[in-house]
Amino acid sequence: MKILVCISKAPDTTAKITFTENNTKFNENGVQFIVNPYDEWYALVRGLELKEANGGTVTVLNVGKADNDPVIRKALAIGADDAVRIDADTVDALYVAKQIANYAKSEGYDMVLCGKETIDYNGSQVAGMVAELMNAPYVSLASKLDVNGNTATIEREIEGGVEVVEVATPFVLSAAKGMAEARIPNMRGIMAARSKPLNVVAAIDASNSTVVKGFSLPPAKSGCKMIDADNVAELVNLLHNEAKVI
Amino acid sequence: MSILIYADSNNGTLTKNAFEAANYGGQLAKSTGKNAVALVLGSASGLEELGNYGITKVLHFADAGLDSFDPQKISAVVAEAAKSEGADTIIFAHDYTGKSVAPRLSAKLDAGLVSGAIALPNGNTVKKAVFSGKAFAEIEITTATKIISVLPNALDKVVTGGSAEVVSFSCEIPSTGLKVKEVRKESTELSLTEADIVVSAGRGLKGPENWGMIEELAKVLGAATACSRPVADIGWRPHHEHVGQTGLAIRPNLYFAIGISGAIQHLAGVNGSKVIVVINTDAEAPFFKAADYGIVGDAFEVVPKLIEAIKSL
Structure with missing residues (x-):
């Protein structure tokens, strides 16, 4: 079983979000970067579980520059066999998807596993784009994945419930809560990660389709209006007459 | 030119988010002088209600093969509908369906996608929340065809009144490697x-x-x-x-x-x-x-x- 897990670099969930260059660039100063949590906890760990049960390999793939390598090494420490970094500045989701799809097609993976979205752009785009470019089935927001030969049974979230689908390999999946439990790399894994292969490959020419023009921060809340615990009726009054939400 | 709105249905009824997408597309059509055309797939009724949000025409592809959810089929059909309507903008709701279909369509048409829009576009630039709601980004779509998925509850509803003309639509549905085996509703409570x-x-x-x-x-x-x-x-x-x-x-x-x-x-x-x-x-x-x-x-x-x-x- 040949498994490709796409990982993205993301700012730590508790990072302070600020911008530079006239609010056009994320300020990376002092920010700690991590493997995007959905890619790591759900996609990578489930990939490793499938490999442990069925044999095969797990390769992690990242599109980015050399400053992503420490984050890629972390995925290797968790247990991936090898890593590939496609050497490119990530322009937008479609650009990244074209890089991934091109690589995945040429290497013949049985499945491409991604997280449901990154915690920076929250786009939920790349995995679906990769599937289309590979002309493969795509199951989004998957909470369960089992593979039997060339067929996978996948549960995915839908409005107020769950849908069970069956797809033929190769397929692309975006993983959400329920897929697997987070693993913490142990010392042996961290040591082993140093000597695992991290292959850097050149990017293909591809165009982008979107450009970020600028960022802004949400206006500060005007402050919380405190209501006395003995005057609950006043809260109801405010919600009804001031906020007009009940 | 027209704006194509994908209006999702479930068990024969348009979803709440179908109207969210229609509301966004209807307002965008009005401000840009385009026609707002909705597309509904599979068995569904009550489609003329989309006219309440400025939709003038509803394409209905009532093939039972589209009743079970397959994003590969849906994106292929949406692409055909966009072509036949001359749509330069395609609108989805940023929900379970939109997240599955819009990225596929973006890659299929090589069209830029902004997902989770929280406001109407300003020219070709669309605002969305990023960093898990801790900031906003203004993203310009640079391709001729544009795809936007709108975050539910982002835009106030503008009820225009009016009724949409429902016409049937059909095209080839590709065969895919996906089969829906079971749908389990986990609760009957409010979603x-x-x-x-x-x-x-x-x-x-x-x-x-x-x-x-x-x-x-x-x-x-x-x-x-x-x-x-x-x-x-x-x-x-x-x-x-x-x-x-x-x-x-x-x-x-x-x-x-x-x-x-x-x-x-x-x-x-x-x-x-x-x-x-x-x-x-x-x-x-x-x-x-x-x-x-x-x-x-x-x-x-x-x-x-x-x-x-x-x-x-």
Whole structure:
């Protein structure tokens, strides 16, 4: 079983979000970067579980520059066999998807596993784009994945419930809560990660389709209006007459 | 030129988010002088109601083969419909369906996609929330064909009145390697992501046996119930109620957080709510900083009073 897990670099969930260059660039100063949590906890760990049960390999793939390598090494420490970094500045989701799809097609993976979205752009785009470019089935927001030969049974979230689908390999999946439990790399894994292969490959020419023009921060809340615990009726009054939400 | 709106249906009825997408597409069509055309796939009725939001024409492809969900088939059909209507903009709701279909379509048409739009475009630039709601980005789509998925509850509804003409549509449906085996509805209660009001509670409730008053509060408000991650993890509440960074992201009009401290990961899933009410015994709980209204007090005393006060409204 040949498994490709796409990982993205993301700012730590508790990072302070600020911008530079006239609010056009994320300020990376002092920010700690991590493997995007959905890619790591759900996609990578489930990939490793499938490999442990069925044999095969797990390769992690990242599109980015050399400053992503420490984050890629972390995925290797968790247990991936090898890593590939496609050497490119990530322009937008479609650009990244074209890089991934091109690589995945040429290497013949049985499945491409991604997280449901990154915690920076929250786009939920790349995995679906990769599937289309590979002309493969795509199951989004998957909470369960089992593979039997060339067929996978996948549960995915839908409005107020769950849908069970069956797809033929190769397929692309975006993983959400329920897929697997987070693993913490142990010392042996961290040591082993140093000597695992991290292959850097050149990017293909591809165009982008979107450009970020600028960022802004949400206006500060005007402050919380405190209501006395003995005057609950006043809260109801405010919600009804001031906020007009009940 | 026209704007094509994908209007999702479920069990023969248009979803709430179908109208969210129609409302966005209808307003965009009006401001740009284009026609708003909706596309509905599979068995569905009541389609002329889309006319209420400025849709002038509904394409209905009533093939039973489209009743079960397959994003590969849907994106192929949407692409054909966009071509036949000369659509330069395609609108989805940013929901389970939109997240599956819009990226496929973007790659198929090599068309730029902004997902989770929170406002109408300004020219070709679309605003969306990024960094889990901690910031906004303005993103320009540089391709001729543009795809936008709109975050539900982001835009006020503009009811135009009027009725849409429903015409049948068909094209080839590709065969794919996906089969839907089973659909399980986990609850018949109000869906969390579609609810206008959500009542959520956390560890401050001390035990699952104390959720009766939360459910009663939700009932008097016509609200859905939710919970924080620790509560779902220790099994006090089902996982599908967990809202936050790793659970569901919701943006109701009104969010009650009862006995939830407001960790940054929880806020990431609810900070799009229009009004937030926090009830907590700890005056220092970080959630108060993100709240509009707050009560420092014991949930076991405050919530029953709240229920009575709402009943007498």
